[in-house]
Amino acid sequence: MAADRGTILTWLADLSVAIVTDPDDLADMTARIAAAPDIDAGSFANEALSLMRVIAESVDELADFDRLAQPVAASGMTADAIAIMLGMGLAVAGCRPDWPSRPSARRARSRVSSAGETAVAAIDQLGGDGADLYAWLTSITAVACRLISDLAADAAPVIKVSTGVSLPSTVLAYQLYGDANRADGLVNIAGSATPLVMPTLFDALAS
Known part of the structure; x- marks a missing residue:
């Protein structure tokens, strides 16, 4: 059974409304989400990741970072697909806020690392088709964790x-x-x- 597009798109739409503050970006996101149900499977996967990237790059506040989480309604292949998007999204978003303290930065790093592990486990189920995505997500997770470690070192105790x-x-x-x-x-x-x-x-x- 394929991932449920409706659940994924509703989740992305809710996140975009809560996090994306630029009016032009939000309007573009809304239009793309509305068009996404009708595109082919490969294009949908790429579009979902692209939409997640826009959301992640809009994270400026700690509360926005915390909003990036699995929806309760997701399960099975839908949860796996969202886990992959979250792995990428949290890696990007985790480097953006001005973490106020070392513990908060360390918690963010731990969450990015954990989400990355969950994401690559989901990608691993794709077999050879997911090899490039596996390598890419592993890389950005590692880079994000290093950057957040640097931020933690500069944050106040x-x-x-x-x-x-x-x-x-x-x-x-x-x-x-x-x-x-x-x-x-x-x-x-x-x-x-x-x-x-x-x-x-x-x-x-x-x-």
Whole structure:
């Protein structure tokens, strides 16, 4: 049974709306997705990878990177096809955000590596027909992991902060960095759901 084009295209359409911010790129993506059901199998595979590349190259925020994931509805050959697209997409996208900390960059690198392994396992099932794709995806995954490692080396380390009393994130941001505008980033690193009442023990960037 072939991969379900409808599931793949719906997934790509949802990602494009959520991640692609350039109006011209989004309009082009929408038109290409609308035309994709009628093209032959080989062309569809190439088009799906091309669409995934545009989405990945539009990733600028950490939340966008996190959106690149298998849809719940995918299974069998459809899941394999999406795994291949994700392997490529995460490798491209992982090098784009300004990772705020070493742990976040390392988590991204781990995710890129894992997605690459899943993708090449899916490609391996294609036999000789997937040899070029296997080599290409293995290469870009390795390059992406090296680049993210470099980004991790330049990112700020994370420290534990203990306050003894709950304080607003703006106050803590000013105390830690001299800049209350960094409160949102402080909340994200700490994983706090209540910016006005931060935990008394939390993770924060060292600088």
